[in-house]
Amino acid sequence: MLEWSQTSLPEPASVQAFNLQIVYEGCLVVAVFISFVVLFFMRMVVFNTATCSVYLECGRLEVFWSVLPFIFLVCICSISVFALYVNDETNEDPLVDVVVVGHQWYWSYQVGVDGGPEVFKWDSRIVSRSVDSPMDFQDYWTVDRPLPVPVGGVTRVLVTSEDVLHSWGAPRLHLKIDAIPGRLTRGLFELKLPGVIKGMCVELCGAYHSMMPTIIEGLGEADFWQWASRSS
């Protein structure tokens, strides 16, 4: 999960999130390198006035500062376009289709498995411990029914809303899919390892916006099929 002391992105949990992390870190390396080059030349200009005339008349230097940024832009563009196309690969047959519907203030899920006629539907709400606790205590990261998805297969997510704008987001998937009433927004991910991934509504949607967590449970293939057979 996100921490205050965190300086980088959260650890990626899906293949697509891993690709995005490569783009982010690649661009970061280029940006740091450019900052050092610019600072180096600024330092020379400020502290050594004799070199200024060389900079103004130097043809080779002009070629250098035109060609080098062009090479950087081509590198950044290639890795970005590559990640964009790979992450948006919809020709691949998804193993599971999940429809996520935002409500004030809970999520509901509909899961269709492997193109079959069976669709599982349920609501997923935040767990309130007010019954056991003297205070009105809400457990912000626990829901009554999480969303199970298989590990190693592509999960396609279609997100919509029934009332206001929401957004279905999970930091470790590097996903934030807007839930717009009357529209379906698409995203996909392929989990790498089994485990629990926490997410939340990331669009201010009303008084209890903070009480819309989403918990995604990455299950091994055998466990997932067992869940599907139990639910049917």
Ligand SMILES: [Cu+2]
């Ligand atoms: Cu919301």
